[in-house]
Amino acid sequence: GVETFFGRITGSYRVLDALATLAFDYPPRSKFFTSELEQFLLLTQEQSIDPLTASGSYAGAMGSPQFISSSYRAYAADGDDDGRIDLWNSWADIFASVANYFKAHKWQAFERVVAPVTGTVDPGLLSNGLRLDRTVAELTAAGVAFDHSGDTGDKAMLFMLEQETGPA
Numbered sequence: 001g002v003e004t005f006f007g008r009i010t011g012s013y014r015v016l017d018a019l020a021t022l023a024f025d026y027p028p029r030s031k032f033f034t035s036e037l038e039q040f041l042l043l044t045q046e047q048s049i050d051p052l053t054a055s056g057s058y059a060g061a062m063g064s065p066q067f068i069s070s071s072y073r074a075y076a077a078d079g080d081d082d083g084r085i086d087l088w089n090s091w092a093d094i095f096a097s098v099a100n101y102f103k104a105h106k107w108q109a110f111e112r113v114v115a116p117v118t119g120t121v122d123p124g125l126l127s128n129g130l131r132l133d134r135t136v137a138e139l140t141a142a143g144v145a146f147d148h149s150g151d152t153g154d155k156a157m158l159f160m161l162e163q164e165t166g167p168a
Helices: 015-025 027-047 069-075 091-104 136-141
Strands: none
Touching: 015 027, 027 069, 069 091
16 A cells, blocks of 8 residues: 555556666665566566566566565465466455465464554664564563553564654
8 A cells, every 4th residue: 555555556667677777787786686587587477478568666566566576476366266467457366465475474364563652762772674673572671661462572663653743
């Protein structure tokens, strides 16, 4: 929902061009994008996708779920049983693929994903990026008070949201 506005914006870049550019002209991530380019070419052959017309993000992510090539090959599923996996046009395939991705990554239905904290928080405890870089126990020991009754060994990250009423 965040990246594609629930499937309305799936990218207008040719995936082949995006991946080739990043593979050959972006040295810091060349190894990763070279691998994704290889995965894309295999994917287009397996799924009978025209590699010259497949569109996606500037980084080569495709369809409503914005799967990169390796994720498409690993997790995409044929939800409508038509013999192909179309993450651009088939909502049955899109939902089946996202569900398969969640299942493979051990998603647990109805478990809390976000828990508010109370009190003053040291800004130095805020996570740098989107990594689960601490545990609930570590954050609690550092003075963070959670509105959470989960396992203290759960991996966690601390981030701040800017709301109309101020930071939270």
